[in-house]
Amino acid sequence: MRTILVCVAALWLSTAQEAAAQETRSTSPGQPPPAARIDELAWLSGEWAGPGIGGAPAREVYAAPLEGHLTGHFVQSGRDGIAFMELVDIVEEGGTLVYRLKHFNADLTGWEERREVRRFALVAKTDTAWFFDGLTIRRDGPDRMVGAVRIESSDGSARELVFHYTRVRPPVASQ
């Protein structure tokens, strides 16, 4: 019974997450990236947990900004433990921000080649949302955060994965 309930919940979450929520934005030609500083994202530092892909637990953790870098890691659980991880590094570059990441299997072997880095340029921002190209970080109250990423399939169609996080470890009090 419990299993069925969990499955139903997972299905519901999964459906909800893959809805066309329009959390993400894409870059358009000729559009200059907005000015932004790394300190704007200092609120991200700390640990966040919530339902991730398919409703399975996801976790992301960012350190307080250091030398223009906001560095973190992401862990997505699956049916048999950890599905994959990411090393995340947001940096201030040329007066704007770039979100960079690499993916890893649970055994720490990489998805990308050694020199290959996924980069997402900042496209737009509001007081509470930072829209990188196909990847959004949105502050949703003091202890909630929405992460969204656009996934493009091989047939050309795109869908959004949305992560609803709750803060589970507070930011550093004295910075």
Next chain:
Amino acid sequence: MFRSLTFAVVLLASTAAHGQETRSASPDQPAPPAKIEDLAWLSGEWEGGGPGETRARAVFSGPTGDHLTGHFVQASADGVSFLELMDVVETNGTLVFRLRHFNADLTGWEEKDVVRSFPLVSVSGDAWFFDDLTFRKDGPDGMVAAVRARMADGGTRELVFRYRRIR
């Protein structure tokens, strides 16, 4: 060139230990039993490093199942020197510490299938001795990490990082 330069920075930044913080694996020694929960105290954010202008941050999340995942950032006066992705995993009743290194631009030091792996050698009080890599609880808000690094001349040297908990 860049890597050896980075290494030189690390060397300058770190305290050369006169003590013996690290232990090496010996062929006949079985790995001691240990659980991932034993290292749950590592969860959180740690700030520290060596003397001078360098700073280091280590952040661990979870544990998530059998894993305790973290990342490490080493900065000097010139900015971030390098990063690490770390993962401690409970396997066969003992622990293995695994890590990978990255430049400040996130390009890797190791090829994508190469993972540095440090099996647990012994546990003593508040210290977990992985093979040439130690994590030691130093009071309620202190942590010492030590690594035995191989030098260009073939010798080895202990690099010791002292941290305090900031989260």
